Amino acid sequence: MTDSTKKGMNRRSALKLAGATAALTFPGPFINRAYAREVLYVNTWGGPWEESARINWFEPFMRENNVEIKTVSPVSFAKLAAQVKTGVYEFDCTTLGDADIVRANEAGIIEDIKQSPIDQSKLWKDAVFQNGVGSHAFATLISYRKDKFPNGGPQTWAEFFDVKKYPGARCLQRHAGRVLALALLADGVPADKLFPMDIDRAFAKLETIKPAMRVWWTQGPQSGQLLRDGEVDLIGIWQTYPVRLIKEGIPVEMVWNQALLDKAYWVVSKGSPRRELAWKFIQSAVQPERIAKFSLANVYGPLNPKAFDHISAEDAKLTPTSPENIKKVVQQDTSKAGDQMAEANKLFERWISR
Amino acid sequence: MVPPVGSAAIKSGSSDAKAWLLLLPALAFLAVFFLVPLGQVVFFSVMDPGFTLKHYTSFLSDSFYWRVLWGTFQTAGIVTIFALLMSYPLAYMIVRMGGHFATVMLLIIAMSFWTSFLVRTFAWMVILGNNGPLRAILEAFGWSPAPQLLFTRFSSTLAMVHLLIPFMVLALYSVMKKIDMNFVRAARSLGATPFQAFHRVFLPLSAPGIVNGCTLVFIMCLGFYVTPVLLGSPREQMIAGLIGTQIEEFLEFGEASATSVILLLVTLAIFAIYNRFVGLDKLWG
Numbered sequence: 106m107t108d109s110t111k112k113g114m115n116r117r118s119a120l121k122l123a124g125a126t127a128a129l130t131f132p133g134p135f136i137n138r139a140y141a142r143e144v145l146y147v148n149t150w151g152g153p154w155e156e157s158a159r160i161n162w163f164e165p166f167m168r169e170n171n172v173e174i175k176t177v178s179p180v181s182f183a184k185l186a187a188q189v190k191t192g193v194y195e196f197d198c199t200t201l202g203d204a205d206i207v208r209a210n211e212a213g214i215i216e217d218i219k220q221s222p223i224d225q226s227k228l229w230k231d232a233v234f235q236n237g238v239g240s241h242a243f244a245t246l247i248s249y250r251k252d253k254f255p256n257g258g259p260q261t262w263a264e265f266f267d268v269k270k271y272p273g274a275r276c277l278q279r280h281a282g283r284v285l286a287l288a289l290l291a292d293g294v295p296a297d298k299l300f301p302m303d304i305d306r307a308f309a310k311l312e313t314i315k316p317a318m319r320v321w322w323t324q325g326p327q328s329g330q331l332l333r334d335g336e337v338d339l340i341g342i343w344q345t346y347p348v349r350l351i352k353e354g355i356p357v358e359m360v361w362n363q364a365l366l367d368k369a370y371w372v373v374s375k376g377s378p379r380r381e382l383a384w385k386f387i388q389s390a391v392q393p394e395r396i397a398k399f400s401l402a403n404v405y406g407p408l409n410p411k412a413f414d415h416i417s418a419e420d421a422k423l424t425p426t427s428p429e430n431i432k433k434v435v436q437q438d439t440s441k442a443g444d445q446m447a448e449a450n451k452l453f454e455r456w457i458s459r
Numbered sequence: 460m461v462p463p464v465g466s467a468a469i470k471s472g473s474s475d476a477k478a479w480l481l482l483l484p485a486l487a488f489l490a491v492f493f494l495v496p497l498g499q500v501v502f503f504s505v506m507d508p509g510f511t512l513k514h515y516t517s518f519l520s521d522s523f524y525w526r527v528l529w530g531t532f533q534t535a536g537i538v539t540i541f542a543l544l545m546s547y548p549l550a551y552m553i554v555r556m557g558g559h560f561a562t563v564m565l566l567i568i569a570m571s572f573w574t575s576f577l578v579r580t581f582a583w584m585v586i587l588g589n590n591g592p593l594r595a596i597l598e599a600f601g602w603s604p605a606p607q608l609l610f611t612r613f614s615s616t617l618a619m620v621h622l623l624i625p626f627m628v629l630a631l632y633s634v635m636k637k638i639d640m641n642f643v644r645a646a647r648s649l650g651a652t653p654f655q656a657f658h659r660v661f662l663p664l665s666a667p668g669i670v671n672g673c674t675l676v677f678i679m680c681l682g683f684y685v686t687p688v689l690l691g692s693p694r695e696q697m698i699a700g701l702i703g704t705q706i707e708e709f710l711e712f713g714e715a716s717a718t719s720v721i722l723l724l725v726t727l728a729i730f731a732i733y734n735r736f737v738g739l740d741k742l743w744g
Contacts, residue, residue: 181707319607319693320693321693323688330584334584334588334589334590336588336589336610454696454701454704454708455523457693457696458527458693
């Protein structure tokens with residue numbers, strides 16, 4: 106296997122050439138800066154995510170500060186890494202998940218929050234993680250078709266992996282970090298001992314459900330569609346989709362127990378010429394009311410606890426960070442995973458196609 | 460008129476030079492947007508981090524990559540053959556019938572051209588799904604329970620054939636419509652059966668269209684990966700998807716570049732062999 110961890114740092118010369126070419130062919134950001142109104146470039150997931158971000162985050166910020174926000178999608182870790190090395194900034198800030206933010210912070214491609222105008226004492230407890238500011242959370246949870254399991258489906262990942270007790274077609278996300286963690290939970294590893302992961306043990310457990318894995322989902326909407334059409338009977342899925350399906354009256358059940366929590370953090374691209382503005386934007390985006398509205402639109406859980414003042418008790422029940430659900434979910438401490446994620450990713454892709 | 464830029468070639472009045480001048484914008488475009496990036500890919504493949512051939516040796520010594528590469532070519536070959544088998548009669552009918560039939564058929568083909576690949580892929584998910592019409596029809600005919608169709612090699616191949624048929628039909632049509640039907644009539648009048656007239660006269664004349672269409676479809680198919688991921692079996696992996704993963708997930712620019720170069724070289728090699736034994740230039744006439 107290759108020494109993948111340090112390679113990112115030594116690619117400088119080659120990437121500079123790429124940067125020079127990119128600068129020649131795509132001078133967009135520099136031309137735009139010549140206009141009177143300052144522009145901030147935000148990396149988004151596009152689609153409904155961006156729509157709700159526009160209404161709840163971008164528009165109020167643009168009005169208050171007389172700046173313009175332009176978006177680039179989808180979220181790309183590769184671009185974040187490349188633009189810091191080339192100095193050509195396609196976006197100034199983005200959101201990263203638990204595993205990626207550790208990787209990004211280690212590689213030195215995000216700004217140090219201590220150098221920022223953000224006053225951490227005004228944020229909530231645990232708001233800052235690895236130089237990112239917590240925004241919202243989503244969970245990978247068990248969901249199943251009620252018409253397939255009228256007497257109730259699996260309530261734990263161990264039961265999800267039990268093909269004898271719960272026979273049926275299964276589906277999980279094609280995402281090494283999450284799937285391996287779920288396999289370890291299913292094999293009885295306690296939540297606080299997940300990382301660093303015992304990769305061999307995880308694959309051994311995964312092998313037991315491989316024949317029942319009908320498909321791996323790659324896009325959020327695709328996972329919802331698979332469950333809606335009954336293509337699969339059991340699925341590990343983000344809460345947004347079963348919540349919507351249940352509202353539509355589709356016979357689907359969702360299980361909060363052992364839901365694997367993922368948090369999204371705002372980060373600023375290292376060395377971006379617009380970093381001050383980017384931090385200012387982040388500060389406005391995590392305000393209780395704005396993060397509450399954004400989260401509601403996508404059924405995410407806001408990480409700012411004060412946001413629940415703006416969410417009805419009924420809606421709060423559907424979010425992974427509500428006081429009730431947060432006790433049932435599994436919180437990952439990915440900082441202990443170190444650099445094993447890259448290797449796990451490669452092994453996982455090979456394992457799937459075997 | 461060519462502006463008097465004082466080039467010796469122009470003064471000599473050579474029509475070749477003028478032709479080259481007309482080609483200049485296209486050549487410049489290709490150089491900037493095709494050759495430079497391609498050169499960069501080759502550069503990355505041996506310069507990550509310093510000069511090294513390890514990205515090539517690790518690819519060549521790993522059976523995983525060979526299996527993905529072989530699977531990709533196999534899929535592309537199968538899809539090309541089925542697309543040809545289905546498109547040839549259609550293109551032939553369009554040329555022979557002409558008139559309203561041709562207009563309507565070409566319009567239908569153009570319409571599927573304009574519909575995005577992703578939309579058509581999702582349409583297949585609905586058609587082939589557990590609660591979709593195709594399984595319902597099979598069950599109505601007594602095949603109960605009908606086999607699950609989605610997430611099999613059958614589904615992804617079917618969809619890819621459908622997605623690529625318009626390219627094949629148009630490639631065939633553009634050649635077929637120029638074929639002088641008097642040749643076929645002459646063959647018939649000299650005693651050839653309808654099949655012989657087709658087999659000995661029309662088919663060889665349409666061969667450039669077949670080569671064009673197959674080349675186009677084969678190469679497009681090599682680059683597919685969304686359709687197999689959404690419709691095919693989880694074990695099916697296309698090399699383009701692997702390259703995407705190498706960049707997006709692993710940040711292995713060198714490895715991804717080396718994989719791309721190998722894909723390019725193997726593709727060129729296949730066409731070189733084809734050219735050697737079948738002779739592309741003879742078919743072009």
